[in-house]
Amino acid sequence: MRFQFMLIPAAIVASAPVQADQYLSLEKAQELLFPGASFKKAFFSINDQQKEKIIDEAKVTVWSRHIKVWEVSTGGWFFIDQVAGRDDWITYAVALDEDGVVKGIEILECLERWNQVRHADWRAQFVGKRRGTLSLEGDILNISGTTLSVSHITEGVRRVLVTHGLFVTPSAG
Amino acid sequence: MASLSLHPRVERARPLLGTLVRISIQGVPEAEAHSAINRGFAAIAEVHGLMSFHERASDLSQLNGAAHRNSVEVHPYTFEVLSRAVSLAADTGGVFDPTIAGYLVDWGLLPPPEFSEVPDLKASWRDIELMKGNRVQFHRPLWIDLGGIAKGYAVDRAIAALGVDQEIQCCVNAGGDLRVRGPSAERVQLNVQPAGKTIPVLEIENGSVASSSGYGLGRRRAGKAIGPHLDGTRRSVVGARSFVTVLAEECVIADALTKVVLAKGPKADSILRRQGAAAYLHNVRSGWRKLGVAS
Numbered sequence: 001m002r003f004q005f006m007l008i009p010a011a012i013v014a015s016a017p018v019q020a021d022q023y024l025s026l027e028k029a030q031e032l033l034f035p036g037a038s039f040k041k042a043f044f045s046i047n048d049q050q051k052e053k054i055i056d057e058a059k060v061t062v063w064s065r066h067i068k069v070w071e072v073s074t075g076g077w078f079f080i081d082q083v084a085g086r087d088d089w090i091t092y093a094v095a096l097d098e099d100g101v102v103k104g105i106e107i108l109e110c111l112e113r114w115n116q117v118r119h120a121d122w123r124a125q126f127v128g129k130r131r132g133t134l135s136l137e138g139d140i141l142n143i144s145g146t147t148l149s150v151s152h153i154t155e156g157v158r159r160v161l162v163t164h165g166l167f168v169t170p171s172a173g
Numbered sequence: 174m175a176s177l178s179l180h181p182r183v184e185r186a187r188p189l190l191g192t193l194v195r196i197s198i199q200g201v202p203e204a205e206a207h208s209a210i211n212r213g214f215a216a217i218a219e220v221h222g223l224m225s226f227h228e229r230a231s232d233l234s235q236l237n238g239a240a241h242r243n244s245v246e247v248h249p250y251t252f253e254v255l256s257r258a259v260s261l262a263a264d265t266g267g268v269f270d271p272t273i274a275g276y277l278v279d280w281g282l283l284p285p286p287e288f289s290e291v292p293d294l295k296a297s298w299r300d301i302e303l304m305k306g307n308r309v310q311f312h313r314p315l316w317i318d319l320g321g322i323a324k325g326y327a328v329d330r331a332i333a334a335l336g337v338d339q340e341i342q343c344c345v346n347a348g349g350d351l352r353v354r355g356p357s358a359e360r361v362q363l364n365v366q367p368a369g370k371t372i373p374v375l376e377i378e379n380g381s382v383a384s385s386s387g388y389g390l391g392r393r394r395a396g397k398a399i400g401p402h403l404d405g406t407r408r409s410v411v412g413a414r415s416f417v418t419v420l421a422e423e424c425v426i427a428d429a430l431t432k433v434v435l436a437k438g439p440k441a442d443s444i445l446r447r448q449g450a451a452a453y454l455h456n457v458r459s460g461w462r463k464l465g466v467a468s
Contacts (some may be wrong), residue, residue, distance in 0.1 A: 001377070001379050001380030001420065001421070002358070002378040002379065002468060003358075003375060003377045003380060003420050003451070003468045004375070005373065005375055005453055005463070005468075006373070007371035007372065007373055007374075008371060008372050008374055008462075009370065009371055009372075010368065010369070010371060010372050015371060023186050024185060024319050032207060044456075057345035083243060088285070090400075091263055092188075105188060106185065106187060107185070107186035107193065119281050122332075128406035129399050138351040142195075142344065142346050142349075142351055142359060142361040142362070143349060143361065143362045143363075144350070144351065144362070144364065144375075144382050145349055145362055145365060145384035145385075145386060145418065146367075146385065148192065148348055149192065150191060150192055150193055151191075153188040154188070165387050
């Protein structure tokens with residue numbers, strides 16, 4: 001184990017743009033959750049009454065009336081949903097099998113409040129800089145001390161499950 | 174370094190252990206990286222399933238429900254975490270104590286389990302008996318919570334489960350408790366609250382980082398301070414004004430020791446040294462302080 005500690009001025013960070021972390025493309029998430037399958041778009045919109053029905057059963061907010069769902073050639077469904085937490089905005093995929101059981105979840109994109117630091121040009125200046133044997137190069141890719149709660153993803157998945165149960169039916173043939 | 178650039182860095186995230194778990198690999202073909210990451214996530218899900226306080230079917234719930242009546246056989250992973258927890262409890266004179274769940278439930282910080290028997294609040298780690306054949310028995314009714322150690326253990330299991338060569342750069346980050354392995358250092362921002370004029374950043378190579386703070390998490394109940402981090406010997410809240418990051422080879426040690434440093438402050442130095450660990454402790458009034466082994 002080798003390590004070093006440094007302090008960077010918060011001022012450099014404040015000017016950096018906030019960027020989202022990209023984990024997976026839509027296509028890659030589909031391939032990982034349903035290997036070898038093909039996907040048929042089955043998007044639909046819900047009306048006020050349907051929205052209320054989902055809220056009633058799932059006990060969670062419905063952010064969007066536009067449901068992004070794909071029917072999977074090998075059986076099952078692929079949903080894209082978004083949730084907002086106190087400090088983050090997450091786009092994620094939920095895979096359901098033919099029986100509507102969650103088969104997997106993958107995060108596609110995550111925008112965190114702390115992300116400014118990750119992308120700031122902090123290398124130029126250090127406070128209390130102490131050069132060791134380490135590289136001092138590269139981006140800051142990790143954060144410690146912020147335990148991001150994912151209870152809003154749990155709620156989002158519940159909304160997807162209720163939406164699926166109420167309004168999604170396989171196409172004929 | 175040149176070999177790293179041949180393959181793109183692959184990073185994925187899943188909601189696990191109640192937080193966002195990120196796994197990244199650089200230095201193998203993309204398809205191989207994805208299979209390795211799948212194995213890493215599966216290892217974390219397995220540890221979670223065994224050691225969850227909330228889930229009735231977990232090993233931990235089986236123990237908390239029955240081990241005071243008769244010995245209970247647990248999964249080797251659960252046994253290993255309990256062994257590590259008990260040995261850390263011994264080394265820290267009980268400052269780290271996994272048997273404090275009764276207090277956390279009492280304070281409304283953990284959901285009450287549906288067991289008939291309430292724990293004896295005088296019970297401690299000394300009442301846990303680890304037996305042959307991965308069997309565990311309690312000498313008093315008690316509730317164990319592995320929240321202070323299992324996340325770090327899950328990170329260690331995931332790093333092992335990736336099954337990639339030592340020369341491959343990889344990182345498993347479970348909500349800020351992380352382990353880095355491979356030829357390069359990784360940078361970790363320490364998110365200290367309240368934020369000051371500077372931002373602390375760690376560079377770490379082949380090691381683990383875990384942080385804890387009770388700042389902003391403390392509350393009062395019936396005139397008494399309560400919070401998620403407890404000194405196991407005094408059974409009182411610690412860390413309301415401090416933030417700590419611990420560095421150790423294994424994430425299980427880094428994770429557990431954060432609670433010890435919050436409780437003991439600079440006096441944790443000798444424990445950190447014995448465990449081969451270092452810590453950066455921040456206090457609202459006195460600023461940063463380095464403890465433990467040298468970098």
